[in-house]
Amino acid sequence: MKDLYQRKINYMRISVTDLCNLRCQYCMPEAGIADKKHHKEILSFEEMAEIVKAAAKIGVNKIRITGGEPLVRKGIVNFISTISQIDGINDIAITTNGLLLKEMAKDLKEAGLKRLNISIDTLKPDRFKEITRGGDLSRVLDGIQEALRLQMKPIKLNAVVIGGFNEDEIQDLVRLTMADDIDVRFIELMPIGEASNWAKERFISNEEIKNRIGDMMALEGDPSSPAKYYRLPRAKGRVGFINPISSHFCESCNRIRLTSDGKLKPCLHSNQEVDIMDIVRRNPSELQQVLERAILLKPEKHYLYTTQHEIGHRNMSEIGG
Ligand code: SAM
Numbered sequence: 001m002k003d004l005y006q007r008k009i010n011y012m013r014i015s016v017t018d019l020c021n022l023r024c025q026y027c028m029p030e031a032g033i034a035d036k037k038h039h040k041e042i043l044s045f046e047e048m049a050e051i052v053k054a055a056a057k058i059g060v061n062k063i064r065i066t067g068g069e070p071l072v073r074k075g076i077v078n079f080i081s082t083i084s085q086i087d088g089i090n091d092i093a094i095t096t097n098g099l100l101l102k103e104m105a106k107d108l109k110e111a112g113l114k115r116l117n118i119s120i121d122t123l124k125p126d127r128f129k130e131i132t133r134g135g136d137l138s139r140v141l142d143g144i145q146e147a148l149r150l151q152m153k154p155i156k157l158n159a160v161v162i163g164g165f166n167e168d169e170i171q172d173l174v175r176l177t178m179a180d181d182i183d184v185r186f187i188e189l190m191p192i193g194e195a196s197n198w199a200k201e202r203f204i205s206n207e208e209i210k211n212r213i214g215d216m217m218a219l220e221g222d223p224s225s226p227a228k229y230y231r232l233p234r235a236k237g238r239v240g241f242i243n244p245i246s247s248h249f250c251e252s253c254n255r256i257r258l259t260s261d262g263k264l265k266p267c268l269h270s271n272q273e274v275d276i277m278d279i280v281r282r283n284p285s286e287l288q289q290v291l292e293r294a295i296l297l298k299p300e301k302h303y304l305y306t307t308q309h310e311i312g313h314r315n316m317s318e319i320g321g
């Protein structure tokens with residue numbers, strides 16, 4: 001289905017939980033989520049699967065599972081297996097912090113998971129512990145090795161560069177693309193939730209990061225992907241840049257988001273939400289209509305750093321990035 005601006009919407013991101021086994025400083029408060037939701041306030045996996053079925057009927061073919069940390073929710077492997085069998089869904093991806101990946105990678109692959117994005121901002125154990133408030137980097141690295149061993153493809157590592165924290169590791173991160181077919185992608189820090197009041201020195205544009213990396217070859221990209229890709233000389237993997245702040249990718253935006261508490265979000269940067277919890281519970285025959293309504297509410301572009309921007313009322317851990 002197309003939205004009002006003729007963008008074809010074929011991609012749904014589902015935040016399956018707002019809980020997480022880490023507490024990244026830019027994403028979650030130290031104490032975790034303040035008001036833990038009762039399980040009735042969270043969509044069950046059966047309900048999510050009904051929503052995916054309805055979404056597939058209006059042209060969604062790609063699903064990304066995110067969170068919070070999606071691998072902490074019980075039943076995630078079965079959920080992936082269920083949605084991979086829905087007619088029309090041909091691409092299932094996950095975004096994970098990787099902590100539980102070593103144990104779960106094989107089951108995830110067998111369930112039909114195709115693509116894996118793993119968030120990793122630093123390769124230094126003490127820094128990892130600091131930014132995630134307690135995480136063990138070695139578990140993430142073991143998870144990446146396991147995914148490589150199982151030949152899960154593609155594997156993308158997402159890094160947020162923070163001024164004064166990990167900017168000296170840019171070269172170490174891109175070097176990971178040399179020996180393995182791994183993409184390393186830099187995502188600009190967004191002034192959302194926990195990071196909404198951070199000092200401007202902590203925000204480094206991807207343009208700046210690209211300049212610091214130096215010589216790379218630009219690659220042809222998929223126009224609907226928000227990432228622009230490059231390759232270091234003789235590297236197996238690619239270096240990608242996702243610039244939600246410094247360059248709008250709104251004009252090719254093809255996505256809609258579903259939160260674990262049953263809200264459709266037409267745009268990451270807007271507080272506008274459409275309730276779908278009630279519909280899936282009481283009037284499932286209207287699911288398609290509600291999805292269509294949310295798609296037609298997609299704004300033309302985001303208003304970050306303009307007078308029209310309202311401060312978001314959710315942290316990234318609730319929306320899923
Ligand atoms: N827990 C999983 C993970 O960390 O990959 C999935 C959810 S997490 C919210 C998804 C992505 O959002 C992560 O790559 C994280 O780095 C990113 N993220 C969270 N807060 C952010 C912010 N303020 N600016 C930019 N990226 C952010």
Ligand code: SF4
Pocket residue numbers: 020021022023024027028067068069097119316317
């Ligand atoms: Fe958890 Fe991911 Fe947020 Fe870190 S970025 S706190 S791992 S949800």
